[in-house]
Amino acid sequence: MLLFLLIVTAFAIAYTKDLFAVVMLAGIYGLLSASFFVALDAVDVAFTEAAVGAGISPLLMLATLGLTGRFQTQTKSRFYLLGFALVVLVGALLMIGTADMPAFGSVDAPAQQHVAPRYIEKSYEEIAIPNVVTSVLASYRGFDTLGEVAVIFTAGLGVLSLLSISRKEEEKEGGVASMYEHTILRIVSKILIPAMLIFALYVQFHGEYGPGGGFQAGVIFAAAIILYSILFGLDVAKRVVNESVLQILAALGLLLYGSVGVVTMLSGKNFLDYNALAEDPGTGQHIGIIVIELGVGITVAAVMILIFFAFSRRMDREGGA
Amino acid sequence: MLAHLPILQVILPFLAAPICLILRKPKLAWLFALIVSAAALAVSGLLLQQVYAGGVISYELGGWAPPWGIEYRIDLLNAYVLLVVSSLATIVLLGAHTSVQKEIEAHKQTWFYSLYLLCFAGLLGIVATGDAFNVFVFLEISSLSTYALIALGRDRRALWAAYQYLIMGTIGATFILIGIGFLYMMTGTLNMNDLAMRIDAVESTTTVLAAFGFIVVGTSLKLALFPLHLWLPNAYTYAPSMVTAFIAATATKVAVYVLIRFLFTIFGESYSFGRHPLAEILIPLAIIGLLSASTVSISQPLIKRMLAYSSVAQIGYIVLGIGMGSALGLTASLLHVFNHAMMKGGLFLALAAVTYRMGGSEIGHMRGLARTMPLTFWAFVLGGLSLIGVPLTVGFVSKWYLILAAIELGWWPIVIVVLVGSLLAVLYVGRVVETGWFGEPEKPGRNEAPPSLLIPLWILIAANFYFGIDTRLTIGVAENAAAWLMGGGSGL
Numbered sequence: 001m002l003l004f005l006l007i008v009t010a011f012a013i014a015y016t017k018d019l020f021a022v023v024m025l026a027g028i029y030g031l032l033s034a035s036f037f038v039a040l041d042a043v044d045v046a047f048t049e050a051a052v053g054a055g056i057s058p059l060l061m062l063a064t065l066g067l068t069g070r071f072q073t074q075t076k077s078r079f080y081l082l083g084f085a086l087v088v089l090v091g092a093l094l095m096i097g098t099a100d101m102p103a104f105g106s107v108d109a110p111a112q113q114h115v116a117p118r119y120i121e122k123s124y125e126e127i128a129i130p131n132v133v134t135s136v137l138a139s140y141r142g143f144d145t146l147g148e149v150a151v152i153f154t155a156g157l158g159v160l161s162l163l164s165i166s167r168k169e170e171e172k173e174g175g176v177a178s179m180y181e182h183t184i185l186r187i188v189s190k191i192l193i194p195a196m197l198i199f200a201l202y203v204q205f206h207g208e209y210g211p212g213g214g215f216q217a218g219v220i221f222a223a224a225i226i227l228y229s230i231l232f233g234l235d236v237a238k239r240v241v242n243e244s245v246l247q248i249l250a251a252l253g254l255l256l257y258g259s260v261g262v263v264t265m266l267s268g269k270n271f272l273d274y275n276a277l278a279e280d281p282g283t284g285q286h287i288g289i290i291v292i293e294l295g296v297g298i299t300v301a302a303v304m305i306l307i308f309f310a311f312s313r314r315m316d317r318e319g320g321a
Numbered sequence: 322m323l324a325h326l327p328i329l330q331v332i333l334p335f336l337a338a339p340i341c342l343i344l345r346k347p348k349l350a351w352l353f354a355l356i357v358s359a360a361a362l363a364v365s366g367l368l369l370q371q372v373y374a375g376g377v378i379s380y381e382l383g384g385w386a387p388p389w390g391i392e393y394r395i396d397l398l399n400a401y402v403l404l405v406v407s408s409l410a411t412i413v414l415l416g417a418h419t420s421v422q423k424e425i426e427a428h429k430q431t432w433f434y435s436l437y438l439l440c441f442a443g444l445l446g447i448v449a450t451g452d453a454f455n456v457f458v459f460l461e462i463s464s465l466s467t468y469a470l471i472a473l474g475r476d477r478r479a480l481w482a483a484y485q486y487l488i489m490g491t492i493g494a495t496f497i498l499i500g501i502g503f504l505y506m507m508t509g510t511l512n513m514n515d516l517a518m519r520i521d522a523v524e525s526t527t528t529v530l531a532a533f534g535f536i537v538v539g540t541s542l543k544l545a546l547f548p549l550h551l552w553l554p555n556a557y558t559y560a561p562s563m564v565t566a567f568i569a570a571t572a573t574k575v576a577v578y579v580l581i582r583f584l585f586t587i588f589g590e591s592y593s594f595g596r597h598p599l600a601e602i603l604i605p606l607a608i609i610g611l612l613s614a615s616t617v618s619i620s621q622p623l624i625k626r627m628l629a630y631s632s633v634a635q636i637g638y639i640v641l642g643i644g645m646g647s648a649l650g651l652t653a654s655l656l657h658v659f660n661h662a663m664m665k666g667g668l669f670l671a672l673a674a675v676t677y678r679m680g681g682s683e684i685g686h687m688r689g690l691a692r693t694m695p696l697t698f699w700a701f702v703l704g705g706l707s708l709i710g711v712p713l714t715v716g717f718v719s720k721w722y723l724i725l726a727a728i729e730l731g732w733w734p735i736v737i738v739v740l741v742g743s744l745l746a747v748l749y750v751g752r753v754v755e756t757g758w759f760g761e762p763e764k765p766g767r768n769e770a771p772p773s774l775l776i777p778l779w780i781l782i783a784a785n786f787y788f789g790i791d792t793r794l795t796i797g798v799a800e801n802a803a804a805w806l807m808g809g810g811s812g813l
């Protein structure tokens with residue numbers, strides 16, 4: 001059923017010309033895939049998908065729409081048929097790929113037999129936290145996660161360098177449209193925003209026990225700030241979090257993560273071997289994971305807010321919104 | 322600290338990138354980036370030496386033994402590619418400050434260095450790792466930063482070029498990811514060595530075949546194999562000069578490495594070439610790409626675009642060697658990875674110098690260059706000779722090996738193709754040289770590029786000749802690495 005809804009939404013996205021509706025549908029798609037992941041018992045993935053697919057990315061897409069306008073211009077492409085043929089070809093290859101796939105949910109599947117059992121059986125003993133997903137992401141494959149944080153950091157820098165305007169032009173910036181007049185929105189959000197911030201912190205520090213962690217927390221935190229700046233205007237928001245501070249924060253988050261690795265290296269163990277952080281391996285792992293998750297959260301939140309600021313500043317300059 | 326060399330290789334530029342952002346002052350950021358990349362170069366030199374002396378080095382990240390944790394695994398092949406990437410990155414960076422000052426807006430310059438280091442670290446990460454998923458993560462870092470670096474070009478068309486590359490590159494990366502996903506599904510592991518061992522049992526399944534297809538197509542997109550090269554000419558043409566010099570010398574080479582690694586180490590030579598008609602697909606594409614791109618480049622008014630098409634042609638030579646599926650062919654490819662990095666790095670740096678003084682790199686800007694910028698002009702001529710493949714240059718060495726490999730297989734038409742390709746190179750390089758020598762300069766009088774650009778340029782040009790004459794290092798490493806890859810390439 002969920003899968004069917006997913007497919008319908010995907011088709012709707014491809015056919016709709018109203019970009020505003022497309023963004024909303026994309027949000028729905030995100031939410032549906034999140035539910036789908038829950039049905040597959042992958043709560044951590046679902047949480048991330050909900051925060052990113054249904055939360056922050058529609059928000060950023062809306063900000064983009066403010067720049068580009070709501071409707072798609074008609075373009076006739078000569079490559080329409082070629083594109084269609086390629087899509088069919090890739091789809092067929094994917095189908096072929098599934099032919100010899102191990103049966104869904106099968107216990108004998110190689111993915112369940114080789115590496116994964118150790119994560120499930122030994123991770124509590126080795127890392128001493130109950131959430132296996134966090135153990136894999138933050139410790140067994142912690143270096144991948146460091147790389148992912150760098151991907152976010154790079155994306156932020158990329159958006160900045162594309163959308164930035166020089167300091168001189170920045171001074172000319174006019175007044176910022178805010179939605180301050182909407183009383184209901186204002187009151188509701190005033191109640192909502194502190195709750196969101198606290199929830200973000202909860203997700204941040206509770207990742208070892210339940211689903212969650214730095215990525216999701218960072219995104220939720222950023223969403224709260226973005227909501228605030230939409231309602232009360234960019235200028236007010238910028239008084240709270242300045243843009244150059246954000247850049248430094250984004251860099252510091254990544255550095256914080258990396259420095260854990262450097263510290264473990266200096267104390268004689270391998271890069272990111274948290275056992276070096278304390279006498280007792282369990283404690284060491286715990287400290288390591290908390291610190292790197294904090295790094296993740298800081299970078300993710302800072303980059304998301306930066307991207308939004310870059311978009312909306314551009315919007316002010318173009319006089320749109 | 323010696324035990325940590327594999328991770329230091331990647332982590333030095335990786336962590337230097339955010340520090341660059343904090344430093345804020347462009348000059349300071351440049352100096353810092355330069356020092357760090359020189360350190361990374363030293364590390365890669367040491368690594369190659371260690372691998373030569375003591376064999377494969379394995380480094381367990383997080384202290385977790387593979388396949389549970391991520392492993393860095395340095396063998397002769399990737400030690401060699403690491404050296405290529407870090408030496409080119411450092412040499413290009415040497416001249417970056419001068420060129421960037423002129424070509425990139427002041428408030429974006431610090432970001433340039435940060436992105437440059439991220440791209441550098443991403444490329445090194447792809448090469449150093451022994452984990453298939455980790456390849457994808459670092460591929461994302463290097464790709465994203467490359468898109469942003471290209472978009473920094475002043476020309477508005479740089480944005481469009483970056484966007485084109487973003488779409489194509491993302492498709493390529495996604496294909497690689499799907500392929501890795503399929504492999505994980507069939508083997509339950511992501512570690513390359515482990516994959517290589519476990520893949521034999523499932524190699525007759527269509528899922529592994531689909532993984533093979535996705536990975537080959539995905540990497541071919543990234544390395545710009547004809548007809549998947551369409552993103553490359555625009556990207557190289559409109560990117561800032563230093564970015565072009567850097568990515569032309571390194572990014573496609575790393576994609577070639579990924580292809581070789583998957584074909585020979587993970588799938589194994591007998592699967593890639595014995596079971597599937599890979600040679601029959603790769604070789605015609607390489608030949609068509611080589612000849613058509615060389616022909617197209619003859620008539621390009623923009624010299625940067627001309628060299629970009631020439632790069633597509635050079636990729637043709639490299640893939641040709643891989644497609645032969647023999648040790649000698651692979652040796653030729655590996656040689657050309659290094660050699661082409663040196664020639665294209667040098668030639669694009671020469672164009673950076675021309676752009677610095679003349680404000681552009683169209684054929685018109687080259688007029689009378691022999692009188693106005695003689696040192697730059699002669700560097701271009703010598704680099705061009707290497708591109709053509711004149712004896713005593715590195716270009717000759719790799720083409721010679723390619724011809725030897727073709728003769729060994731008795732494929733005479735390939736020999737002719739290589740010779741025709743060289744003749745076409747004579748035409749397109751010759752046209753620029755002719756304009757530079759006989760053309761009337763717009764403003765007479767010497768107007769040589771500053772030493773900060775000439776020094777890195779001449780280092781690379783000199784390297785083109787040094788390694789053309791003293792081939793012990795390059796041929797020694799390439800031959801050993803090729804032989805080792807053909808012998809299964811996994812294990813110790």
